[in-house]
Amino acid sequence: MQRQPLPKFVDARKFVTGGMEIHAFKQVADLSRFTAGLANTSGSVDVDLRFFRSEQGFKCIEGTAIGQVDVLCQRCMKPMPICIEAEFNLAIVWTEEQAKALPKSLDPLILGEDEDLVLADLLQDELIINTPFVSYHDDAVCKVFELESEAEPVDVVSGTEEGDTRFAILGQLKPRD
Ligand SMILES: [Zn+2]
Structure with a gap:
């Protein structure tokens, strides 16, 4: 099955009437709200979306979205690949009232x-x-352990620079007259 680029808009109610299906792909880079929570925009x-009228008469959209993306490991702050899978069953309604009346x-x-x-x-909402709110590498591959062994002592400010700074502050404190 050949996937097409995801259409920008559809007339969802017309798609329900027609029993339409969409099998498409979308570049992660085009989903800015989603990428805000990722390590980069690759992938x-x-x-897959199926539009249909349910036996109860609801106008439904059944969908799945699957993507391989990079999130930040919250321990070493380096990218790590994860697979995100979304499955959703939606009913198209006009009002909040109708929304509340839907089956669970x-x-x-x-x-x-x-x-x-x-x-x-x-798509972005579902992704x-x-x-996941936080992700961590497995211990065996997490960069945090490499970083700890490579860590170098922090440079201390040299005596001359410190003296200059102090002198500058004293200068500022001196009364103007
Ligand atoms: Zn890590």
Whole structure:
């Protein structure tokens, strides 16, 4: 199956009526809210979306998104690759009231009548929800242990520089007259 670049917008209700499917990819670099929580902007995300009307009559979007990205290890602050997988079941509704009335198995997607669905926004929301809050390398590969052994003593300020600084401060404190 050949994946296409993710369309920018779709008429989600029309897609439900037509029983449409989307099999696409999106460059991680194009998802700025998502990349804000990553180590870099490399990689791409595979997206599969199915639009359909459920037996209960809800306008549904069933989707998965899978991407290999780099996050920062919170111990050594170096990039580490992780796979992020998002699975979601959404129902298109008009209002907050309708959103609250949905069964627990469906998450609301509030969309006005003439409002197009911005697919990258939907994708980013789902990816961000599924990004772990903190990530750590395995001990065996974590750079923090290398950094500790390579650490050098911090340079101390030389006596001359310290003297100059003190002199400058004294100069500032001297009364002007
Ligand atoms: Zn690490």
